Amino acid sequence: MFLAKVHVTLRKSILDPQGKAVEHAVATLGVVGVDEVRIGKYIEFRVDGKSEQEAREAAEQVCRKLLANPVMEDFSLVVEPQ
């Protein structure tokens, strides 16, 4: 059994309106010096597999086809034994 940890982030060139909203909200909180807020997703799941290699391939397929939008987002994947 393996645990997959996935970070999905918007590409640098893509505007992040959710991040901008957080920046404005931070300012109203009275906290200064916060900027360049970028909001992404963090996904964890369990993957079955006979080997780490096999689990990694299944997890990568899930990332490519389901979790990340390849036009706008990048993902990074870590698979570790559980």
Place this chain on the structure above:
Amino acid sequence: MFLAKVHVTLRKSILDPQGKAVEHAVATLGVVGVDEVRIGKYIEFRVDGKSEQEAREAAEQVCRKLLANPVMEDFSLVVEPQ
């Protein structure tokens, strides 16, 4: 200048309907052996501060008051020099 990296995750005891939806979608993709999908947020932002301590305090305040819902979510925060 410091970079704050925040993971916001649903508490273990809280149901994750978004994760369940991904599990079903994974099954329709034909990928087997994926379960316990949990979907959280990953947020990065820049924080100004004279020291790492000061930047960390500002970042923690942002997490507590804005990014994480303390009733349902946990957060982990890493602040590193940039």
